[in-house]
Amino acid sequence: MTPVHFSFSSAFMLGLMGLTFHRTHLLSALLCLEGMMLSLFIALSLWSLQLESTTYATAPMLLLAFSACEAGAGLALLVATTRTHGTDHLQNLNLLQC
Amino acid sequence: MFYFTFLVLIGLVLGLVGVASNPAPYFAALGLVVAAAVGCGILVGHGGSFLSLVLFLIYLGGMLVVFAYSAALAAEPYPETWGDWSVLFYVVVYIAGVLVVGGLVGGDWYSYSWVVVDEFKDLSLLRGDFSGVALMYSLGGAMLVVSGWVLLLTLFVVLELTRGLSRGALRAV
Numbered sequence: 001m002t003p004v005h006f007s008f009s010s011a012f013m014l015g016l017m018g019l020t021f022h023r024t025h026l027l028s029a030l031l032c033l034e035g036m037m038l039s040l041f042i043a044l045s046l047w048s049l050q051l052e053s054t055t056y057a058t059a060p061m062l063l064l065a066f067s068a069c070e071a072g073a074g075l076a077l078l079v080a081t082t083r084t085h086g087t088d089h090l091q092n093l094n095l096l097q098c
Numbered sequence: 099m100f101y102f103t104f105l106v107l108i109g110l111v112l113g114l115v116g117v118a119s120n121p122a123p124y125f126a127a128l129g130l131v132v133a134a135a136v137g138c139g140i141l142v143g144h145g146g147s148f149l150s151l152v153l154f155l156i157y158l159g160g161m162l163v164v165f166a167y168s169a170a171l172a173a174e175p176y177p178e179t180w181g182d183w184s185v186l187f188y189v190v191v192y193i194a195g196v197l198v199v200g201g202l203v204g205g206d207w208y209s210y211s212w213v214v215v216d217e218f219k220d221l222s223l224l225r226g227d228f229s230g231v232a233l234m235y236s237l238g239g240a241m242l243v244v245s246g247w248v249l250l251l252t253l254f255v256v257l258e259l260t261r262g263l264s265r266g267a268l269r270a271v
Contacts, residue, residue, distance in 0.1 A: 018118025
């Protein structure tokens with residue numbers, strides 16, 4: 001495992017652990033998801049760059065498009081949650097009555 | 099260039115530590131900006147200048163503006179920075195965890211070198227990732243259409259989610 005591979009692998013695992021353990025704000029969870037997507041983009045780009053399989057360089061572009069969709073849907077859910085519950089704390093989503 | 103690559107690799111991990119240690123969303127967005135910027139540095143170090151440009155312009159220019167706008171919804175009077183004890187504890191734990199795992203798998207770090215695209219190629223007119231991404235418009239046209247359709251679908255998803263409370267996907271029952 002080269003330092004480059006270790007770096008983006010640990011970045012992905014850090015984003016996953018942040019998404020798992022810390023759930024104060026919904027926006028924090030979305031930012032951790034974006035960090036995971038960033039490390040995946042870097043990983044796919046480094047795959048095509050290091051192996052010189054340059055026809056594979058379209059894959060990170062498509063991943064970026066799909067992650068834009070994911071971020072858009074997540075932020076729309078954030079706005080909708082803030083409208084219905086008044087805040088984006090995830091503890092408020094457990095309330096039986098808003 | 100060797101030290102530069104190591105610097106941006108450490109910066110990527112530290113940026114993700116800053117995101118994952120659960121500060122207020124303002125500072126988490128700042129950590130994501132740092133991680134994306136040094137991610138561009140990593141891609142430049144490997145020769146992928148076009149992918150780096152796309153990451154810098156699209157990601158930082160497009161997505162993080164939306165995140166900064168949405169951070170206003172999650173505004174707090176006293177946001178937690180990385181210096182607060184609850185956040186600083188996780189920062190220290192995450193950095194220690196990365197160092198421990200790095201020490202465990204670091205025994206067989208063969209050849210501290212890295213491969214740059216088109217390094218051993220002579221007389222190439224285009225950089226490798228330029229010509230690779232350009233295939234998306236010829237052979238990968240189907241996936242281009244699918245991506246455009248998914249983005250259009252996301253537009254309607256967002257409009258439906260944020261329509262209001264009276265009708266639409268989300269209602270206050």
